[in-house]
Amino acid sequence: MPDTTRRTLAAAALLSLAAPFSFAQGSGPIKIGLLTIDSGPFASYANLIEQGARTGVDILNAEGGALGRKFELVVQSHSGTPAAAVAAATKLAQQGGVSVLMGQTQSSHSLALVPKLDALNVLQIDTYAQSNDLMTKSCAPNYFRVNTPDALTTRMMQDYVKATGAKTWNLISMDYAAGQSFAKGFTELVQGQGGTVQQSLFSPQGTADFGSYISQLSKPSDALVVTLFMSDGQSFAKQAKQFGLFDKYKTVIGNGFATDFQLEALGDNVLGVVNSLSWTAELPGARNAQYVKEFVLRAKRKPFYTDADLMAALEVYRAGVVKAKSSEPAAVRKALEGLRIDTIFGNVEMRAADHHLIRQHGMAQVVKGANGKNEFVMKVVKSGPDIYPPPSPECKVH
Amino acid sequence: MNAVAAPPSTASSPTRARVVRSGASSRWWLWLLVVAIGVFVPKVVTSPFYLSLVINGMILGVAAVGIGFLMHQCGLVMFGVAAFIGLPAYLVGLASAQLGLGLNMAVLLALLASTLFAVLVGALVVRARPLPFAMLTLALAQMLKSVATLQAMRPLTGGDDGLAMTFNGTFLTLTQSELAKPAVFWPVAWIALCAVLTLAWCAGRARFGQILRATQANEERMRFSGFDTYVPRLIAFTLAAFIVSVSGVLIALNSAFASAELLDFATGGHALVAMLVGGGGTVGGPLVGALLYTWGQDAFGATGHLELFTGIAVVAVIAAFPQGATGFVLQLWRRERKADHGGGDAARGADHAAR
């Protein structure tokens, strides 16, 4: 890591120490709202998300919080529908007194929340939704995003697809916003490189029996791309193994299919699969290594990419509060625009034009680790400026 | 909240009729007074959170009153109530986005189209026995949900992501952002709720309601007494669907968002549970059930026990007090009145009305 970052790291630490002397607007803890889902397919990962956020807040508080005030996490769960997400956010903003929201916000939730953020006078730093609309026509002044949208995953695949040299492709994706936009983007990408997509299947969310899809995919082509999430992904992986589907393909690429927090449950069904992955503990960077060490200490488990995104979101928010010298949403918003922030992803910029954190993304493969457990090994890593598309004119954040 | 207990039915002997008629009009004035006072609640209750909580309760209450009316009058339980919540909500969004209609026109079109759809569907399903009827309406709701999430429908309905709406113009002078604020939206929801309660109460009290209840008791004898039994039941289904559609439109106006979850059995189930717990026997019962349910959703939402408690409530209510919470309360209240007067047909008359 170039020594300049080390120096700015020290400066940031000093700055945060100096902060308590300058009288900050408002006192008492800075409240951060966390949305979690308590029913449906995403419910099983709610406590994972809560643990990730709580550990991040503890680490920031251990580093002195911001403006001499501690951060406090306020958790609110809901039934998983967009309307329930809006109701939970309203409760957090008006009842819980939070000034920023994050957590398990699927695309449909964020799309429903964005128009309300102004009325609720609260910021949202998204770490979950992947829909491209939130970078184009559905932008909003109070909306920021730290995790990687779909468009990025497609661009990441660009070089990887070229590297595999595969000419014919089969796709199976969830008949769902993320699945649809990805399939369209990927098909254009393959055709752009002279390849052809033989089959592009869509399975409704909550499909239990993938037999009929797997039988269709048994007509082999060079490579297979699987965009199935959560329990659908798990069912597909198990049934594909029973059919011996993956052996028919030279390369199998996953998008949200093989994720580190499902790795254990997926077992060997996904051995060899290459999946888009935006972060692993082994990424370079002193602050990243320090974060991983402290996370394992506090949470007794290795951090996943969802924990890393939450940590980055918290670091971004802290930097905003420190620069704005207040936790008032409007002030923090202005402070964040164009700010270069030291995070576990290194020194990255919160782009002013579309409120997106320009951070790295990668491709990793599932391999049998030394200890016999499966783990991800990064095959390709691209820095933010290399892969983030230029800000879209449709996005209006001022 | 004013739970509208069904007033005792018209007196038995003719002489008492005159006394009650004047009583009836005084009851009307009382009701209008309550409606008028209710409009100013936001002046008293200022916390936006509790206001929006009660508004959600009222919107759910409107749907519950609709299916409560159908169950009480015709003995038909609309399992697929979600169909008539989600459809109008989507239609408001589609009308303003695709047809570019002003908000007032969009709301009108949504209600009309949804009610027309109810007539078409009703013509088919109203013929069926109660159990197949319940499953047919459930299938209808699930079908609408599948259509809404179809790939081909994605440009219109936004598929799983739902439809974020941008309204053109105003709804009764209220702009989209005003409609989102609880204090401003309260009168709209309140007036709609009172209108729906009055509609259901009058329909139930009128000869139309009597014919429906008699048909429910013995359809063959009704046909052999010269009554056509198919059309009244179809009208009752359409009226119930219209009331539920009002709830769907209110959701669209308040949240400016419609998603496939609105059509899902879970959402419909809320209205069904609210009606059962509140008690379908009276007009106000389902409303009380809805408020209880929404309060429970907020209180237990965090602990995730909501489903457990609603399950226990449904089993307890149907097993122990079939008329639901309000029916049980009314019974207690009437038993004291009976004890004071030493009986008297007025009590029995009222009991009948609540049957």
Added chain:
Amino acid sequence: MLRVEDLSVSYGNVHALDGVSFEVAQRGVLHGIIGPNGAGKSTLMDAITGRRKPTRGRVWVDGEDITQRPVPWRRRRGMSRSFQRTSIFPGLTVREQLELVASQLDEPDLAQIVDTFELRDVYDEVADSIAYGDQRRVDIALAMIGEPRLMLLDEPAAGLSTTETIALFEHLTVLVRQRGVTALVVEHDVDAVFRFCDAITALDLGKLLVTGKPAEVRADARVISAYLGTAA
């Protein structure tokens, strides 16, 4: 008044009613229908009143073919019926159901019907809480409302004692004469039928045995054998 032509009802190969034809010409008469169990009396009643679609044959009332007409239409045009298994409105009081039907068929003198069937003292009781005898009278009273021209009574005396049966038939005779109603009565109590009816139709195994005056039918060999089995 009422003409039944080759009326037949069959389920698969079972012929519950097979080609029955008869006519009831005058008004204000009591026409009995008798026959052993399973002779098809109730099926005939159901076919005439439209409760069951006949597989063959026609029903004429005052010269008009009403075979295909729906039940409510027939009731509004003056053809009413009572039911073997009492069919009244359990949840409503006696007053409410009588007033409800009376309002539909604009009955001029409901009080007369209430008094004739001695329903005054149970008038405000809920129907399912009154005695069985009262319930049967409510059933018949409902059929009496709206000045029907043709009334079909399905075993009105079922379950009544002999004195009650006689009282019932006396009431019927009074009302039938007074209101000029033609009443078709399916009845097991053969003595009451022979005593009160002006004409009788006898059925057996779905077929018509004979239609005629009580004396003729009583003497008819086929009727005797149908009831007593072949003469020893």
Added chain:
Amino acid sequence: MDLSQLFNVAQLANALALASLLTILASGLALIFGLRDAMNFGHGAFYMLGAYLGYSVSNRLSFWAALIVVPLLLALVGAVFELAVLRPLQKRSRMDVALITFGLALVIGPAIYKVWGTAPLSVEAPPALAGSVQLLGTMYPVYRLFLIAVGFGACVALALWLKYTRSGMHTRAVSQQPHIARMMGVNTDRLSLLVVCLGTGFAGLAGVLAGPYLSVDPGMGASILISCLIVVVVGGLGSIGGAIAAAVVYGFIQVIGTVLFPSLAVLAPYLLLFVVLLWRPQGFGRGRVA
């Protein structure tokens, strides 16, 4: 979408696999409906309970043990269900009983989350059934063939029981004419207990079989319940033969639909239900048990 996809053996087997799971579940539901005239909306929850118990038992003992133990456990649950709910509410209307079972499902769901948590669990097929085998040219999982065998085996056994045993005959009699059967001295209460235990036992069996076939997650009960209701109603309320035929038709519609018109496949079952309920309310079968 070339048609070769349609008629290859794998798709045929997939349809039969789904059909056999639905048959076991639907015949259990049809039995309970035939005897107690109760449409059990909690049947999906029993199936889910069976799957979760199957997960625990197959982890501690073995999959084969689970195949025997879990249906017995569910039969016990069925006994409690009959004694505590169905028997006391015999006099109540069909709709009330249906609504109570709907309430029960709402209770069983969260109870399962409390015990097993909400994360989807994966149940591995036993080693003997784990691999896949050459089936007329295409590789096909052994487990699914096993599932088809067990599914239709269970139905044949049920049909034999109904036809040739005394209690089977009583069951058919009661489901057609409860009053007459009672008059003939059939103890309907004792028989109902037997039949409800059998019905819920079948649901348990379906639950265990579903483990390795589908995924064990909190949403499995609700999704299969609607398919099961459609199969039972289309098959003719209370008719086992009808339920089996309807399950096979449902399996094929689902598989063929997925291949030919993927997005409309989801609508097919509901259209089937609509057509049958309106055109032929008693469904395929004769609307009575067997």
